[in-house]
Amino acid sequence: EAQVTQNPRYLITVTGKKLTVTCSQNMNHEYMSWYRQDPGLGLRQIYYSMNVEVTDKGDVPEGYKVSRKEKRNFPLILESPSPNQTSLYFCASSGVRAGVPDTQYFGPGTRLTVL
Amino acid sequence: GENVEQHPSTLSVQEGDSAVIKCTYSDSASNYFPWYKQELGKRPQLIIDIRSNVGEKKDQRIAVTLNKTAKHFSLHITETQPEDSAVYFCAASALLGYSTLTFGKGTMLLVSP
Numbered sequence: 001e002a003q004v005t006q007n008p009r010y011l012i013t014v015t016g017k018k019l020t021v022t023c024s025q026n027m028n029h030e031y032m033s034w035y036r037q038d039p040g041l042g043l044r045q046i047y048y049s050m051n052v053e054v055t056d057k058g059d060v061p062e063g064y065k066v067s068r069k070e071k072r073n074f075p076l077i078l079e080s081p082s083p084n085q086t087s088l089y090f091c092a093s094s095g096v097r098a099g100v101p102d103t104q105y106f107g108p109g110t111r112l113t114v115l
Numbered sequence: 116g117e118n119v120e121q122h123p124s125t126l127s128v129q130e131g132d133s134a135v136i137k138c139t140y141s142d143s144a145s146n147y148f149p150w151y152k153q154e155l156g157k158r159p160q161l162i163i164d165i166r167s168n169v170g171e172k173k174d175q176r177i178a179v180t181l182n183k184t185a186k187h188f189s190l191h192i193t194e195t196q197p198e199d200s201a202v203y204f205c206a207a208s209a210l211l212g213y214s215t216l217t218f219g220k221g222t223m224l225l226v227s228p
Contacts, residue, residue, distance in 0.1 A: 042220040
């Protein structure tokens with residue numbers, strides 16, 4: 001089954017404790033991305049990657065890191081989480097068809113609470 | 116960067132009515148405009164998209180129109196049903212170089228039986 005998976009689905013942590021949210025896709029997609037969703041603000045892009053070892057900042061990258069060492073995985077790293085990073089996080093992936101993006105598939109989401 | 120404005124923020128209709136959600140964008144280089152539906156507690160899912168070489172696209176009860184001159188695009192849902200109740204997001208992206216995908220803030224659509 002074609003899918004995007006994220007782990008963990010729920011996480012409660014404390015300020016300053018490093019954490020990683022994993023994202024994996026089994027569709028051989030070139031493009032992967034991380035978003036955060038906050039009430040009244042919609043979905044905001046954190047980082048995206050067009051292929052292995054190619055990453056770039058989205059609209060709200062501060063406080064986050066990513067890596068793309070393998071095509072299928074795109075982990076999101078919070079080196080020193082703060083309460084303002086409490087949010088619902090979505091990973092997404094898509095292929096590129098004839099040079100243009102195809103449908104973007106979202107993972108199930110990770111609800112993060114930073115105390 | 117791109118800025119996407121979406122209106123209205125909430126929309127209540129009676130079952131069978133039509134619903135229209137409008138978005139404007141700021142970057143004239145944007146040429147890919149997807150619409151996503153997010154049901155409560157679920158992930159966003161693509162329902163329809165349009166690219167700048169077409170002005171309108173239809174899929175059963177859903178249609179999207181694009182006016183590149185005015186930099187706005189709209190989602191039209193006809194014969195609404197209670198299962199259409201959800202939050203709808205528009206987005207815009209410039210395909211060249213695959214830049215960021217910028218979302219609107221969402222419209223909560225409530226369809227009453």
